[in-house]
Amino acid sequence: MSDLPGRRPPPLPDKSPTLRDQIDNLAHLGRLVAQIWRTSRFLTAASIGLRIIAALQPVAVLYAAKLIVDEVVRLSAVTPPGPGILDWFEAGLLNSVIGFLLLELALVLANDLISRATGLVDSILSELHSNQVSVELMQHAARLDLQHFESAEYQDRLERARRQAAGRNALLSQIFGQAQDIITVMTLAAGLFIYAPWLILLLPLSFIPSVWGESRFNSLAYMLSRWRTPERRELEYLRHIGASAETAKEVKLFGLGDYLVTRFKGLAHQIFLENRRVAILRAGWGAAFAAIASLAYYAAYAFIVWRTITGVFSLGDLAFLSGSFLRLNGLFQKILLGFTQIAGQSMYLDDLFSFFEIEPTVLPPPAPAAFPVPIRSGIVFDNVGFKYPETDHWVVRNLSFTLPAGETLALVGENGAGKTTIVKLLTRLYDPSEGRITIDGVDLRQMAPADIHAHVGVIFQDFIRYSFSARDNIGVGRIEAREDQDRIDTAAEQSLAKGVIARLPKGYDQQLGRLFKQGRDLSGGEWQKVAIARAYMRDAELIILDEPTAALDAKAEAEVFARFKGLAIGKTAVIISHRFSTVRMADRILVLDNGAILEAGTHEQLVALKGRYAELFELQAAGYR
Ligand SMILES: Nc1ncnc2c1ncn2[C@@H]1O[C@H](COP(=O)(O)OP(=O)(O)OP(=O)(O)O)[C@@H](O)[C@H]1O
Numbered sequence: 001m002s003d004l005p006g007r008r009p010p011p012l013p014d015k016s017p018t019l020r021d022q023i024d025n026l027a028h029l030g031r032l033v034a035q036i037w038r039t040s041r042f043l044t045a046a047s048i049g050l051r052i053i054a055a056l057q058p059v060a061v062l063y064a065a066k067l068i069v070d071e072v073v074r075l076s077a078v079t080p081p082g083p084g085i086l087d088w089f090e091a092g093l094l095n096s097v098i099g100f101l102l103l104e105l106a107l108v109l110a111n112d113l114i115s116r117a118t119g120l121v122d123s124i125l126s127e128l129h130s131n132q133v134s135v136e137l138m139q140h141a142a143r144l145d146l147q148h149f150e151s152a153e154y155q156d157r158l159e160r161a162r163r164q165a166a167g168r169n170a171l172l173s174q175i176f177g178q179a180q181d182i183i184t185v186m187t188l189a190a191g192l193f194i195y196a197p198w199l200i201l202l203l204p205l206s207f208i209p210s211v212w213g214e215s216r217f218n219s220l221a222y223m224l225s226r227w228r229t230p231e232r233r234e235l236e237y238l239r240h241i242g243a244s245a246e247t248a249k250e251v252k253l254f255g256l257g258d259y260l261v262t263r264f265k266g267l268a269h270q271i272f273l274e275n276r277r278v279a280i281l282r283a284g285w286g287a288a289f290a291a292i293a294s295l296a297y298y299a300a301y302a303f304i305v306w307r308t309i310t311g312v313f314s315l316g317d318l319a320f321l322s323g324s325f326l327r328l329n330g331l332f333q334k335i336l337l338g339f340t341q342i343a344g345q346s347m348y349l350d351d352l353f354s355f356f357e358i359e360p361t362v363l364p365p366p367a368p369a370a371f372p373v374p375i376r377s378g379i380v381f382d383n384v385g386f387k388y389p390e391t392d393h394w395v396v397r398n399l400s401f402t403l404p405a406g407e408t409l410a411l412v413g414e415n416g417a418g419k420t421t422i423v424k425l426l427t428r429l430y431d432p433s434e435g436r437i438t439i440d441g442v443d444l445r446q447m448a449p450a451d452i453h454a455h456v457g458v459i460f461q462d463f464i465r466y467s468f469s470a471r472d473n474i475g476v477g478r479i480e481a482r483e484d485q486d487r488i489d490t491a492a493e494q495s496l497a498k499g500v501i502a503r504l505p506k507g508y509d510q511q512l513g514r515l516f517k518q519g520r521d522l523s524g525g526e527w528q529k530v531a532i533a534r535a536y537m538r539d540a541e542l543i544i545l546d547e548p549t550a551a552l553d554a555k556a557e558a559e560v561f562a563r564f565k566g567l568a569i570g571k572t573a574v575i576i577s578h579r580f581s582t583v584r585m586a587d588r589i590l591v592l593d594n595g596a597i598l599e600a601g602t603h604e605q606l607v608a609l610k611g612r613y614a615e616l617f618e619l620q621a622a623g624y625r
Contacts, residue, residue, distance in 0.1 A: 028349040029175065029342065036125065036172055039132045043125040047176055050118045055183035057111045059191060062323045064104040070316030071097045122173045129172060133352070137161060140355070145362045146429040147389050154358070156229045159236075161355035164348050171345045178338045185331050188324045195313070195321055199303070204332075205296045210289040211336045217282040218344025224274055226351070231267055238264045245514040297329045362431055364448030371447055371455045372440040375541050375572050378404040379426070384435035386425060386595075395421045396595035399435070403588070408573040410583040412613065413592035419576045420460070421595075423546050426574070428452050457540030461547040461576075463531040465522075467513035470501050470530065477534025487537060494563055495532035496556065525552045532560065543573045554581070561585055580617045589613065 037044050081091035088094050141158065148154040192199060241247045242260040251257060301322055308318040384399040396418045403409045411419045424430050425437060428449045437444045444452065457477070466473050474491055475482025482488075488508070492498040504510035504520060511519045512530075522530065529552075535543055545564070552560060561582050564573070577583055584603040591599040591606070591613050599611050606613035 026343060026346055028346050028353050031353055032171065032346075032349055033175065035132065035136075036129055039129045040125060043121055043128070047118060047121045047125060048179070050114050050121065051176055051180035052183065054111060054114045054118065055180045056187060057107055057114075058184050058327055059187040059324075061104060061107050061111075062188075062320050062327070063191070064100055064107060065323065066316040066320035067100045068097060068104065068316075069319045070314055071100060073315050122176070126170075126172050133164075137355070140358075143360050144358060145360050146424065147361070148358060151389065152230070155233060157351070157355050157358065159233050160226070160229055160348075160351035164352035171342065171349075174338060174342055174345070178335060178342065181331050181335050181338065185328060185335060188328045188331070192321065192324050192328060195317065196304070196307075199300050199321075199325065202296050202300050205292070209292055210286070210333055211340055213282075213285045213289050214337050215340040215343065217278060217285075218340055219347070220278050220281075221275075222344060222347045224278065225348075228271055228274075231271060235264060235267055235271075238267070293329060293333060297326060300325050300329075362428060362449055364450070365446055368448040368451065369442045369446040371451045371541070372442065373455065373541055374570070375405040375440060377440050378402055378407070379542070379572065380438045380441075381422075382436050382438065384425065384432045384437060386421060386430065386433050388430075394433075394595060396425075398596060401590060401597060401600065403572060403574070405440075405572050406570050407587040408575065408585070410586035410589045411574065411576045411592060412578075412583055412589055412616070413598075417592040418595040419592060420546055422592075423458065423460070423544055423574065423576070426542075426544070427456055427458055454538075455541045456544065457535035457538040457542070458544040459531050459535045459546065463528075463534075465513055465527050465531075467511070467515040467519060469508065470504060470510050470512055471508040473512055473530050474533040474537060477537030481537060488533075491533040491536035492530075494536045495529050496560055496563070497526075497529040497533040500526045500529050525556060528552055529556070529560070541572065543571055545574075546576045547578070554579075557582060580620050584617075 075093060075097065078093065081087045081093065085094075144154075189200060238260055241251065242257070242264065251260070304313065304318060304321045304325070307313045308315065313321065380402050381399050385397045386395050387393060388395060399422075411422060413419055421430075425432055426444075428444050428447070431445060439447075466476060468476070471485075471488060472482060474488050474497065477491065478487070485508075489498070492501060500522065501507055501510075512522060513519045514521050532545070535545065543564075557579060558581060561575075564575075575582065575586060583589055587602065589599075589601065589603060589606055590597055591611075593612070599606055599609060599613050601609065607617060608614075
């Protein structure tokens with residue numbers, strides 16, 4: 001499923017998962033229980049132990065009640081020893097009945113304690129489990145490729161998995177509760193079987209219709225929710241742009257508030273109508289099936305009453321059997337519905353676990369080559385071609401050029417020419433679809449992506465504005481050195497961020513961004529200086545600045561690049577900029593057009609060539625005259 005334009009969902013999905021699919025989904029329960037066990041062995045064991053004790057309680061209470069009734073019936077036939085209760089006591093006639101009453105009281109009190117303790121253990125366990133799932137999700141997402149994050153299908157899967165991380169906690173209690181109910185049913189059924197074996201046959205009559213109905217509606221609800229993931233993501237997105245700090249300026253000035261609300265309402269209403277239809281169907285059929293269950297119960301009850309009247313059963317037996325049957329009937333339904341609900345929930349688990357099955361494709365080779373330090377000869381693009389996954393369009397094709405070690409290369413070209421894509425290929429965020437990229441003769445595919453990233457300092461045009469302190473905003477450039485104040489100082493100095501930080505009330509400790517209280521927002525250019533410092537935190541062999549200076553004023557950009565040139569001596573560097581004042585400083589310039597090289601050379605050579613570069617340069621220079 002993907003976000004295809006013009007996609008029209010059917011009113012209700014008609015094909016439910018097959019029985020086989022449902023059984024396969026049940027296998028996910030094993031993974032879930034293993035995950036819960038990993039979360040806390042002690043709490044999992046405690047929850048199971050408490051439930052086993054609780055499971056035996058109903059039959060014990062019913063049996064105590066039977067003993068009380070039978071004793072009362074016996075005592076009512078005895079000649080009273082005297083007029084007062086004391087006479088009964090003294091005669092020792094009340095000993096048994098008092099013992100039975102105390103037994104029942106103790107059982108009821110114990111049950112209350114146990115169920116509270118189970119609730120407590122489950123709620124703690126479920127919070128721990130939900131944290132555990134979130135951590136595992138984040139860890140797994142961090143392993144995946146950039147291509148996954150740039151695909152709508154992946155975003156849908158991640159969104160579904162994320163919902164499951166928080167939403168499946170009830171399942172934990174449900175699975176354990178189910179096991180508890182099964183034990184209770186077995187003990188009650190054993191009692192019932194001893195008195196009236198064929199009564200048990202009446203039970204399935206009452207629950208089979210409900211089970212069928214539940215399983216059908218569970219599937220429907222799941223299919224709807226799955227089908228609607230893109231719309232739900234759109235709702236989330238609309239909610240975000242309608243009310244967030246980054247978007248407030250533009251939304252206000254363009255007067256988009258009402259438009260966003262209307263769009264949100266329309267989409268939310270469609271989803272509401274579908275959900276309401278399923279809810280109404282479910283409630284209607286549920287009521288009908290519950291009536292069938294009650295009929296079965298009363299048929300059995302009438303039979304037990306008749307047997308008691310005819311003297312086959314005692315009054316105590318009547319109390320025990322009708323109590324057992326009532327509970328069994330309820331429990332049987334609960335268990336079977338529980339199974340279908342668990343099966344229904346396990347469909348959602350598929351959303352969670354199938355996310356964990358997505359594997360990265362840009363992988364280190366079995367015996368990776370080390371990134372050359374220093375780079376001696378240079379970087380070579382050898383007939384490189386690249387298409388983004390699931391697209392047919394060659395973004396770059398037949399691209400061959402050499403970037404000699406220690407030189408600065410500038411990439412110039414119109415929007416969409418493929419400049420950022422070249423950076424993604426150079427940093428092995430993607431592998432080329434054809435051709436190869438080598439550093440000192442070694443194919444990038446022979447190196448581990450993490451090793452490449454450790455030796456490259458890149459700042460993209462859409463760098464992150466972290467809502468962290470100024471220090472951490474620079475420190476994240478080299479996370480292991482985030483406490484190294486000298487290094488951070490030097491990086492800030494080199495990127496001109498030092499001046500920005502000096503003006504902050506709390507200096508390096510100043511919280512940046514508007515997300516948190518006491519946060520200080522920076523101007524676009526100030527943010528860029530902070531971001532560029534991140535690239536300087538690394539001992540990078542290769543420095544890449546992908547248009548991160550667009551918001552800098554002309555003076556600051558000239559200064560940033562003068563420093564960049566100074567620092568890049570001996571380092572290989574790539575810069576992407578639309579400003580020719582910056583580009584001209586590069587040792588070599590590539591002019592790209594539609595993913596191919598149109599012109600290449602130094603600034604002077606390209607101006608002399610009087611081609612596209614000279615034309616664009618003139619155009620920009622004329623703007624300043
Ligand atoms: N993740 C993606 N999936 C599919 N196509 C993409 C993806 N990213 C970029 N493209 C397409 O690849 C082409 C080149 O994009 P790229 O970002 O490399 O251009 P650019 O030269 O850096 O442009 P700009 O100057 O606007 O930053 C564009 O046509 C763009 O639509």
